[in-house]
Amino acid sequence: MASVPPASVPTLPQPASGLAVWALASREVLRFLRQRSRVIGALGQPVVFWVLFGAGLGPSFRLPGAATGQVAYAEYFFPGVLVLILLFTSIFATISIIEDRREGFLQGVLVAPLSAWTMVAGKGLGAMLLAVGQALVFLALGLALPLSWGVWQLVQLVLFLGLLSLALVGLGMLLAWRLDSVQGFHAIMNLLLFPMWLLSGAFFPAGDNWLAWVVHVNPLTYGLAGVRRLLYVHQPDAAVLHGLPSLGTCWLVTAAFALLTLAASTWAAARRGRGDLR
Amino acid sequence: MVAVSAAGLRYRYGGRLALEGLDLEVAPGEVFALLGPNGSGKTTFFRLLSTLLPVQEGRLQVLGIALPASGAALGRLRCALGVVFQSPSLDRQLTVVENLRCQGRLYGLRGAELRQRCRERLERFGLAGRAHDLVATLSGGLRRRVELAKALLHGPRLLVLDEPSTGLDPRARLVLWEDLRQQAAAGVTVVLTTHLLEEADKADRLAILHLGKLAAVGRPEELKAELGGQILTLRAEQPQAVAAYLEKELGVPPAAFNGMLRVQHPQAHRLAAQLCEAFPQGISWLAIGQPSLEDVFIARTGCRLTAADEADPLAASEDHG
Structure with a gap:
């Protein structure tokens, strides 16, 4: 390779990964705030779910091993809604990659001096900030629940929600990188992401049938269990914690889940598909 | 010293050959046009030059860096490249200045320097009054200028443009060419693709591409004079x-x-x-x-520039998007 004569490339800026990650992440936040419908949808839908399912399923809900009415469905479902908020945010982040490609913004990013990892980290950080921010707003509603709160508990919860949202965003990006239509993504969402959430113990406790096995291997089960354990960290004997994996296992599995999906989406981002050309 | 040098450059999309051994050189500070109909391979060349596609076969050296490059060499080249795509690459939901800031940060600009460069570019391109308008509210011509301002923000040494005057009215085209001329005068090498004869005529030199091959290369007046x-x-x-x-x-x-x-x-x-x-x-x-460039095109390729679209088996698949 010939060396570049000094005359051909005078002082050009030095790219910095951290700055580039921040550029992409802050863009995600700006875009989110510009789209009022997205703000309303992302927060409103889980709240509506929580209120409607809480009211509708409440009378017939009985936690295994607990007496009827001991744990209200609204209380059981609360961590599920928190995770649902993270899932929705990850879905929006994923759709935004498809939109970036269709609207052409992505092509400019692809020729910028960035590594694939920087692209994934920027998108991931932006989505994580949005997800955790929205989850915190919803968490305020949790004050109505019979939970005891502490500062260290909140710190842990925020960190765990952040890690879990990174895992979900990574999964979404992995799917999005090969898709070129939002319609295609809806199919994947209904087929994979939503069932994954349903079978995580968010909606109903794992029973004794074949579903229990699916719940057991579903990585999101550990994300949900982690959120549940952290919400009840001051009430270790709470009936809702019965049969859940330990908090340590939850951290470990969720961290591995996040590493795996982020690494895989970096790999996918480093490969050029025809969809990247316009 | 050449800015761009290609030798025996070939590119294949699956089984379809889009470039069949291209040889050309672009000198620094030159405005160089690639003229050809859809499917001639000019967009493929643009993608190779802009590092959007990796070089498969043959040699392509850009600003002294051989492609395909990776790691630090690729980063160095990308820093020195300004790319204007045929389709928009702006975020429509951000304002003009937000788009520029995001771009600047991707290229390592920050703080006072970033602010100053944004201000300079906005003023230079007559966009200062629209800096805080959402891109979605701008006219096509103005958006094109933002694209150009964005591509030039980090001070590239080589500006690569794919069909830059698409969607521009005649006045906006004139302004675009003034801008390109000014960049070239400042030492920036400009390579653009076009299917418009009058645009290729304004370049310092041009290459006529036809079916993935180089049909002619030279100064517009030379090519016309060669016809006799x-x-x-x-x-x-x-x-x-x-x-x-x-x-x-x-x-x-x-x-x-x-x-x-x-x-x-x-x-x-x-x-x-x-x-x-x-x-x-x-x-x-x-x-x-x-003779006009159209006559040169006819003499060198045996067909007319506009009619070549239909005769070209590559046209349909290369021009997707």
């Missing part, structure tokens, strides 16, 4: 009769298009005189001129 002779264009009451006369009596078969006849001849003025003698009332309009 003059071009006689005429409109006749009975074109068939005039065409037959030209072919049989004068031995110069004419080309017909848009209801007109056209011949290239070293002594076109003599032909004109003979034609006027033979058809005293039959010729309604006649002109003698120097």
